[in-house]
Amino acid sequence: MIKFTKQPVRILKEFGKSISCFNIQKFNIDEKTVYSFGEEWNKFNSFTEKEISDIGQQYFDILPPEINKDSLVLDVGCGTGRWSKYLSDKVKWIDAVDPSNAVFAAAKLLSETNNVRVSQASADDLPFESGTFDLVMSVGVLHHIPDTQQALADITTKAKQGGFVYVYLYYALDNRGQLFRVIFKLTNAMRFFISKLPSFMKKLACEVIAFLIYLPLVGISYLFKRIFKNSKLWEKIPLSFYVGTSLKVIRNDALDRFGTPLEQRFTKQQVVEMMEQVGLRDITVSNNMPYWHAIGKRVDN
Numbered sequence: 007m008i009k010f011t012k013q014p015v016r017i018l019k020e021f022g023k024s025i026s027c028f029n030i031q032k033f034n035i036d037e038k039t040v041y042s043f044g045e046e047w048n049k050f051n052s053f054t055e056k057e058i059s060d061i062g063q064q065y066f067d068i069l070p071p072e073i074n075k076d077s078l079v080l081d082v083g084c085g086t087g088r089w090s091k092y093l094s095d096k097v098k099w100i101d102a103v104d105p106s107n108a109v110f111a112a113a114k115l116l117s118e119t120n121n122v123r124v125s126q127a128s129a130d131d132l133p134f135e136s137g138t139f140d141l142v143m144s145v146g147v148l149h150h151i152p153d154t155q156q157a158l159a160d161i162t163t164k165a166k167q168g169g170f171v172y173v174y175l176y177y178a179l180d181n182r183g184q185l186f187r188v189i190f191k192l193t194n195a196m197r198f199f200i201s202k203l204p205s206f207m208k209k210l211a212c213e214v215i216a217f218l219i220y221l222p223l224v225g226i227s228y229l230f231k232r233i234f235k236n237s238k239l240w241e242k243i244p245l246s247f248y249v250g251t252s253l254k255v256i257r258n259d260a261l262d263r264f265g266t267p268l269e270q271r272f273t274k275q276q277v278v279e280m281m282e283q284v285g286l287r288d289i290t291v292s293n294n295m296p297y298w299h300a301i302g303k304r305v306d307n
């Protein structure tokens with residue numbers, strides 16, 4: 007087991023897992039966003055093996071063969087721990103950390119997984135020596151942190167020289183047409199108001215959006231996929247990513263998208279530049295959905 011560099015302020019026992027809780031610094035964190043995720047992940051925290059496996063394959067299509075049964079992994083902003091669960095039988099050890107109360111949901115989902123430890127900590131104050139991990143991953147997290155570039159720099163230090171850093175960052179719709187951008191402007195304005203609502207109303211508004219906006223668009227995408235079998239036309243429909251996913255995942259993502267106070271977006275070019283700036287090389291950005299997920303190798307000193 008990897009040694010922490012400092013003492014936790016408390017250790018809680020949940021679902022048979024010991025959760026070490028570290029002091030959360032207020033340097034580079036949006037407290038309202040973290041609180042909102044604590045609520046979200048304690049509402050949506052059960053996933054079937056198939057859901058984790060199907061979506062996991064999309065996220066981790068660029069994982070290199072060097073990440074294997076000998077690898078030590080750090081999952082920063084683990085949420086429910088679903089991607090730690092996905093990787094748990096492919097690597098040696100995973101430290102999964104999140105500053106929010108999502109750690110309780112993660113302890114539950116990972117209760118039968120012996121090689122994953124769950125801790126409460128933030129990206130700007132990770133309780134591990136520099137250069138510890140073969141893979142540092144942060145899936146859908148850094149765009150919810152005020153200074154994304156700094157957060158990327160902070161987590162990168164925890165990767166070994168020659169180790170990998172994987173990130174998924176919300177895309178700036180740079181590979182999409184005008185229609186997507188107009189829809190995005192509209193949805194972003196909605197998020198601005200919805201994320202400020204009291205918890206009950208926020209959840210209700212996101213449920214309405216899931217049923218009245220997400221579901222119809224996913225349905226249309228599905229029909230296009232079936233009718234125009236040899237065409238990729240269906241992928242051009244907003245929210246087509248959700249074809250084949252469960253209603254629960256759709257409701258969860260609607261809450262994620264409209265209920266989160268802080269969200270930033272990056273072009274593919276910006277993702278590459280940010281990664282290069284923190285000393286990552288051999289960068290691969292997947293051209294597959296979800297956009298953009300990328301991996302690079304740490305080569306600085």
Ligand SMILES: C[S@@+](CC[C@H](N)C(=O)[O-])C[C@H]1O[C@@H](n2cnc3c(N)ncnc32)[C@H](O)[C@@H]1O
Pocket residue numbers: 034035036039040043044047082083084085086087088089103104105106108127128129130144145146147150151262
């Ligand atoms: C969209 S969720 C992604 C969760 C998980 N990686 C997944 O894909 O299922 C974003 C997560 O980032 C966490 N987060 C927010 N600010 C953070 C910070 N400063 N350090 C680490 N994690 C943070 C939130 O608590 C939340 O669980």
